[in-house]
Every structure is written in structure tokens, then in C-alpha cells.
Amino acid sequence: MNKPSYIQPFPYRIEDHINTVGSGPVTHHVIPDIPPWHLVQPEVDLSLTSFKKDSKSALTIRSEFEDALDRYPDSTLFYTDGSKSEDSVACSFFSNRLRLKMKLPVQMSVFTSELIAILSALKCVEVDNEQHQFVICSDALSAIMAIHGMDVRHPYVLKVLYAIKSIYQQEKIVVFMWCPPHVGIPGNEMADTLAKEALSSTNLAELTVRASDLRCLIKKYIRSR
Known part of the structure; x- marks a missing residue:
């Protein structure tokens, strides 16, 4: 048997x-120590989501993007990106004065990596004593929508909202703009390059x-x- x-x-x-x-x-999981009604509703610009990439040339989309940026004169631009391969996750941001690339724990999703890239840019905005207007350009529509929807269930969305509140208390303005990916927008391409470079980095962020x-x-x- x-x-x-x-x-x-x-x-x-x-x-x-x-x-x-x-x-x-x-x-x-952390219960927010700031009531949701005390958080600041993020300002987002999704105007370019109405353009379908397959029906517009890259040149046209780039031109529309430049026109959209004209609405924010004198603003400092940050381009953010997250990247994921089979065995690595990374994120980055790029501006004319600053750049960062960071390898993240492999267990993280690309969605989380996009949020960390945005949060890292906001941390620089918080300590910037020279500029007062900023635009965060991200091609991660899901991340921007989570921030706009103030989805505090995600810990990094909550951290982003805390950073936004701190920035507004300093009388600074920050706008989140969706940026069309892979159409040759220089800042977006640079952020993408930095994130991909970080995938092979040996320095892992302890997050x-x-x-x-x-x-x-x-x-x-x-x-x-």
C-alpha cells in the first residue's frame, strides 16, 4: 500500500x-497622519492625451508638446522615467541643472519606479530656493492619474502628496504634465537613457x-x- x-x-x-x-x-501600510482634506489637489495637464500617436507624426506631436509647455513660461522642467527589465528595475529624472539615475529593488513594479522618479524630482523642487514654478513631465499616464486621484493606498503616491503639500506651503507651483513617449522629445529621451543605464548599475537604492x-x-x- x-x-x-x-x-x-x-x-x-x-x-x-x-x-x-x-x-x-x-x-x-501607514495611515496618513494628514487628513485627506488637508492635502493639496495636484495640478495636472493631460492635454496631449487626446493625440493618438499612430495618427500623428512624431514631429507634429513634438510641436504640440512645445506648444503645451508655452503655457508655463519661466518654469523649470523635470523629465522623469522608470524602467524594468527581466532582472532589474530603475528610475531617473533629468533637468537642465540636475539629473539622477537610481537602481531599485528588482521586486518593484515599473509603476512604482515611475512614482519614485517623480518623488525624487519633487524632493529637488522642495529644496530649490531659486525657482518657484516647475513642470514635472512624465510619460507614465497611470502614475500621473494615481497622483491626480490622490490614491493614498499606494505609499509612494502618499509620499508624493506630502511633497506637493510642502512645496505649496513654500508658495511654489508644480504642474504634472503627461509627455508622449518615444517621439524624440529631448528631455524625455534623456530620462529614458538614464533609467536604462541605471538598470546595469551595481549601486542599489535601499528602499x-x-x-x-x-x-x-x-x-x-x-x-x-
Whole structure:
């Protein structure tokens, strides 16, 4: 008579998967210490989302983007980007005076990497004592919409909203503009290049990973087995 096979309890099986994937420090859910009605509604410019890339030439889209920027004269521009490969995640921002590229924990989603890029740019805005008007250009529409919708369930959206509140308290203006990707906009292309360069960096930023990012990674790993 064959002995029944032993199956590990579910929690132990999940633990094995987590150990294989590698979790790293996980972000704990934090209840905002600032009431939502005290946060500042972010100002966003989604005017270029009405243009379909396949029906417009890259030259036309670039021209429309430049026209959109004309609405914000004397503003300092930041271009942000996130990037993900099979085994790396990174983000970056670029402006005429500053640039940053940063390798992130591999467990992070590209959505989270886009938010961290935006947050990093906002941190520079916070300490800028010379300029008072800023435009954050991102080709990550989902990240801009999460910020505009003030989705405080995501820890990095919450950090972005805190930064915006701090910036407005300094009487500075910041606008988030959606930037069409891969049409040759110089700042966007530079941010994309910096993020891709950071994918191969050996310097890893010590940041916590959102639990939902880790959950998605584990599900993907389990399906692949």
C-alpha cells in the first residue's frame, strides 16, 4: 500500500516561493497622519492625451508638446522615467541643472519606479530656493492619474502628496504634465537613457517594496513553474 504523499501547509509553500523570489524590506501600510482634506489637489495637464500617436507624426506631436509647455513660461522642467527589465528595475529624472539615475529593488513594479522618479524630482523642487514654478513631465499616464486621484493606498503616491503639500506651503507651483513617449522629445529621451543605464548599475537604492508589488511577482513566479 502506498503511503500518502506529504504536502506542505500553504503558508510554508508560500514562504518557499518568497525566499526564492527574494522579498527584501516590505513597506508597511501607514495611515496618513494628514487628513485627506488637508492635502493639496495636484495640478495636472493631460492635454496631449487626446493625440493618438499612430495618427500623428512624431514631429507634429513634438510641436504640440512645445506648444503645451508655452503655457508655463519661466518654469523649470523635470523629465522623469522608470524602467524594468527581466532582472532589474530603475528610475531617473533629468533637468537642465540636475539629473539622477537610481537602481531599485528588482521586486518593484515599473509603476512604482515611475512614482519614485517623480518623488525624487519633487524632493529637488522642495529644496530649490531659486525657482518657484516647475513642470514635472512624465510619460507614465497611470502614475500621473494615481497622483491626480490622490490614491493614498499606494505609499509612494502618499509620499508624493506630502511633497506637493510642502512645496505649496513654500508658495511654489508644480504642474504634472503627461509627455508622449518615444517621439524624440529631448528631455524625455534623456530620462529614458538614464533609467536604462541605471538598470546595469551595481549601486542599489535601499528602499522598501510595496506588498502588492511583491504579490504580483510571486504570482508570476508560481505561474511560471
